[in-house]
Amino acid sequence: MKELSVSRITEAVAKLSIQANRVLPDALVGTLSQAAQTETDPLGRSILKDLQTNIAVAKEKAIPVCQDTGMAVVFLEVGQDLHLTGGPLEAAVQAGVRKGYLEGLLRLSVVSDPLERVNSGDNTPAVIHTRIVDGEQIRITVAPKGFGSENMSGIRMLTPAAGRQGVVDAVLEIVRQAGSNPCPPMVVGVGIGGDFEQCALLAKIALCRDVSVRNADPVYAALEAELLSKINELGIGPQGFGGATTALAVNIEQAATHIAGLPVAVNIGCHVTRHASIVLEGN
Secondary structure (H helix, E strand, O other): OOEEHHHHHHHHHHHHHHHHHHHHHHEEEEEEEEHHHHOOOOHHHHHHHHHHHHHHHHHHOOOOOOOOEEEEEEEEEEEOOOOEEEHHHHHHHHHHHHHHHHOOOOOOEOOOOOOOEEEEEOOOOEEOOOOOEEEEEOEEEEEEEEEHHOOOOOOEEEEEHHHHHHHHHHHHHHHHHHHOOOOOEEEEEEEEEHHHHHHHHHHHHHHHOOOOOOOOOOOHHHHHHHHHHHHHHOOHHHOOOOOOOEEEEEEEEEEEOOOEEEEEEEEEEEEOOOOOEEEEEEE
16 A cells, blocks of 8 residues: 655645646637637637636736636545545644645635635635545545636536436526626637536536547537527627637536436636646655
8 A cells, every 4th residue: 555645745736836827728729719710700809818828927927817717616636545544634734735736826815604704814614525536546626616617507406307408408597697797708618407506516527627638428519519509509608798708618527416406507717717637646
């Protein structure tokens, strides 16, 4: 059995917190660049080019790509044959978020209590999702989530009678209601199946998938393509000023569900849908 000190996890989370806020995934940057070339609306095309400039400047000057550096969402895939040493795993992750946000001079946006509204002062606690998987390594993904887009997300507890069209209608309704609020062009994460909370988690996981990767199931890959086309037909456009580029991608994750249910969740990401990952090996 291999061992890994949690101090390495703290350092990795700190670096990922900074990296994700400064440098966007290559596939997202490439998709945005392609959209700037194909957008037919002059104003929309101009806005997309401005967004490209912003992304490039943030990378060059090592500054956040958006002023809302988000609430840190951390996904951990921990190998069951990996022995973690040196302290509790979740404490190490929180320490990494604290270190990254303070040392990276990232905006501190977390309040310790939802009603008292007192800032925690270090952007913790982060939201942590942990899975036990095969192997002797740990995969860490940090996905800072701004709330301009997070607030526009939604869930619909459909019945099976709603069927495929009901899913399409629910997603389009949520995106239409979101309008310009999530700073489009957006990435739309969709969770289908499971129960109430799993469905929402699936939608968040979908946002962390590379926008160039389609669902492995052809049925859901076709649904992703259909939804992307119909969302872009809404005409919301870049930053809500109209055009053919309302979304850059639709990513779907699905799971088994109950015979009486068809849960659908939509987690919207803005044009700077951020995530960065690393795999740490044990010694």
